[in-house]
Amino acid sequence: MFVFDIVKIGTAIFLSLISGIVVYLYRGNEKPLANIRCYRIIGAAYAVGITTIFISKYNGHNVPLFLVMLSFALLLQYVEFLSVKFNYQGRHSLLLAALVLSALGIVIQYHIGQNLTKFGVKFPVAIVQLTFSSLGVLLVLLPLFSGRLEKVVNFVADKTGPLFWCACSFILLALPSFSGSAAIAGTRSWVIGGSGQPSEFVLKVTFPLFLAMFFYAKSDVLNSPDALVNFKITAWLAGLAFLFFFFPLVFIQRENGTALVMALTFLVMITLVSGRIYYFILGALLIALSMTVAALTVQKLGERFIGGFIYWDSFINKSYLDGSGHTPGFQLFKSLAAVNGSNVWGVGLGNGELGIPVVISDFVGAALAETLGLTGLVIVLLLLYLPLKEAFRYSISGFKGLFRTGLSVTLLIQGLYNLSGTLGLLPMTGIPLPFISYGGSGLLTSYMAIGLIVTLISARKEANHV
Amino acid sequence: MFRLNAKIFISGVFILWGVLIMGRFLLYSVHDKEIFFSAKNSRTYSSERSPILDAFGEPLAYDKPGQGRIYPLGPSGAHVIGFVDHHAGPEGLR
Numbered sequence: 179m180f181v182f183d184i185v186k187i188g189t190a191i192f193l194s195l196i197s198g199i200v201v202y203l204y205r206g207n208e209k210p211l212a213n214i215r216c217y218r219i220i221g222a223a224y225a226v227g228i229t230t231i232f233i234s235k236y237n238g239h240n241v242p243l244f245l246v247m248l249s250f251a252l253l254l255q256y257v258e259f260l261s262v263k264f265n266y267q268g269r270h271s272l273l274l275a276a277l278v279l280s281a282l283g284i285v286i287q288y289h290i291g292q293n294l295t296k297f298g299v300k301f302p303v304a305i306v307q308l309t310f311s312s313l314g315v316l317l318v319l320l321p322l323f324s325g326r327l328e329k330v331v332n333f334v335a336d337k338t339g340p341l342f343w344c345a346c347s348f349i350l351l352a353l354p355s356f357s358g359s360a361a362i363a364g365t366r367s368w369v370i371g372g373s374g375q376p377s378e379f380v381l382k383v384t385f386p387l388f389l390a391m392f393f394y395a396k397s398d399v400l401n402s403p404d405a406l407v408n409f410k411i412t413a414w415l416a417g418l419a420f421l422f423f424f425f426p427l428v429f430i431q432r433e434n435g436t437a438l439v440m441a442l443t444f445l446v447m448i449t450l451v452s453g454r455i456y457y458f459i460l461g462a463l464l465i466a467l468s469m470t471v472a473a474l475t476v477q478k479l480g481e482r483f484i485g486g487f488i489y490w491d492s493f494i495n496k497s498y499l500d501g502s503g504h505t506p507g508f509q510l511f512k513s514l515a516a517v518n519g520s521n522v523w524g525v526g527l528g529n530g531e532l533g534i535p536v537v538i539s540d541f542v543g544a545a546l547a548e549t550l551g552l553t554g555l556v557i558v559l560l561l562l563y564l565p566l567k568e569a570f571r572y573s574i575s576g577f578k579g580l581f582r583t584g585l586s587v588t589l590l591i592q593g594l595y596n597l598s599g600t601l602g603l604l605p606m607t608g609i610p611l612p613f614i615s616y617g618g619s620g621l622l623t624s625y626m627a628i629g630l631i632v633t634l635i636s637a638r639k640e641a642n643h644v
Numbered sequence: 645m646f647r648l649n650a651k652i653f654i655s656g657v658f659i660l661w662g663v664l665i666m667g668r669f670l671l672y673s674v675h676d677k678e679i680f681f682s683a684k685n686s687r688t689y690s691s692e693r694s695p696i697l698d699a700f701g702e703p704l705a706y707d708k709p710g711q712g713r714i715y716p717l718g719p720s721g722a723h724v725i726g727f728v729d730h731h732a733g734p735e736g737l738r
Contacts, residue, residue, distance in 0.1 A: 446654055453650045458657070514672045518680045521673050547669060555669055559662045566658065570651055594661050601668040 185526035188230025195223035217258035221251040227285040234528030264323035268636035279613035310618040314625030340391040344422035350376035351426035375619035386584030435607035487605035513544035524551030538616040543600035562593040582634035
């Protein structure tokens, strides 16, 4: 009974502190002292969450792991120290949002408690998540606070063009095919023996960069009232995007999830830039039609789409493809079963029966929803919305406006699609939840995206630059 | 004007998407669908099942807290304690 109360109290304190941070971030009225307090509050919330799980799930065992997990709270204080040391004058809201999401991600992975083997050594997933979150924080925030990231952005904007990033992206996406790494779940997306996913870097950095550069270069044409001229340039852009981004993703890597997020990002950006809402409607119909045709013609996609989404309850115990042994509806069933009964506050940190396949990455949303309930889900959604809200506060014209909007849209779409797949609203296609899903490349590139958005917002006053 | 409308439209789409996600969560959070009470859902049974023993008292299946059901003989004991076939489902072959 006492342990159960600790779960309730610990989870309540954790959710309260995190909710307070989210409310402060949405007020949009940053104050230096309040920002510093936020870093401390996130650290405190994180420590409470980890301690609750240590007591309720681990029963006080594995103290070294617990102590290592607490080090993230110290890192947050170090970040606060760095921002003061470098006299950082930019906005803190998005950094704080990223840190809250990271803290949530590490807490959830610690709660899940799975291990994995990398390069022959067994690690708790939570340690890997902590390591990459810490790396992401330091590798991005140090250049951001020192002003070097802004110089890099200016250099890239001045010296490179859209075709350069097309070529770079194509090379990065083709790299896994030449690296000798084996396919995982039918997807050849990783380099260096199953680690390192170049498609994450392309999705969250080079693709939005390419779009921003192209839109800026052709802004006069895109703003033209002549619909035919507008359509021609859109078709040219779609052709380039297909050749250099979608083709290697779908036909070389077989990474359909990333291609889908890119397609949705493209759709949103072309709608915003052209101002033509019918582009969005037509594009959405085209994407839906493509997915349907793919599901009907490619058996493996049909397994995921029809067996794992539309008729999932018929394939919980039954194979869709003869001889495969895969029961495609089982994963969604376990995910929805985990959510069933979690209500507004969830079952609490350290509680919950998981057993969901791939719960550390694709279906981490189910673990989040089970333990923290609707409250946890709303917190994550609000934090994912924040970059776009900040980007929309300012003009989206100009290279920097377009780039920060593209980055924000990509992060948001990735998060929304993952949660939709977890809850059976859309077919799941291996898209991670930013900052929360296990994955080093995903974490590092998510931090990169946030760092770039913050840099571009801080530099918005240079309206005439590029 | 067009661009402002597009911003509002896109914001509306994303907000609607988020509302649908929350609605879907609430639907399945309170859903009383029979399927969630099936034996495949480890959350529906919280009490430990009894062990299955052979004639010599050796366990053929038992519950271990935190690890679920343990089958010491693995697949070779399936003909004694039963199994689930992926093609035929939980009812098995008749």
